[in-house]
Amino acid sequence: MQKKIIELFTDGGCRGNPGMGAWGACLRLAGQEKVLWGFVPETTNNRMELTAALRGLEALKRPSVVRVVSDSRYLRDGMTQWLAGWQRRGWRTAGGDAVKNQDIWEPLAAMAARHEIQWEWVRGHSGHIENERVDALLNLVMDRYAAGRQVQEGEGWL
16 A cells, blocks of 8 residues: 655745744645644744744654655755764764754754655745745735734644
8 A cells, every 4th residue: 555645845934034034834635735834023044944844744643754845955955965964963064063953953853753754845936836835825924923023823724
């Protein structure tokens, strides 16, 4: 029996970098979708990209086969090329510097270890339908929560 693949489409962004930011994630299995989102008053693009993937994986109730689709090379390369080295070096880069965003990379690595994951990069703003949807979601979240300037998270449609 072939395993069912859960698709996880993620995006994160900021207005200003650093600046106010948001992330969006869409989980899809067998035609059903769950949408997750969050807002942070002061953050970076990279932190939002990582948070989108982390929150999406945290939403899965059991170990799964997951295809994570993101327009972040930082996320994809971190998970597929750099992570093992960082862990081996005690969360240091090859140059000896502390890994940026370690506070998100560590739980993301732990979540990813529970699943069988294919990390896929897509070019942002290139017409990839799901990437455009999560990008639109995070922009809507920033529009909605910018005035309140408080951390917000939710699921479902806004």
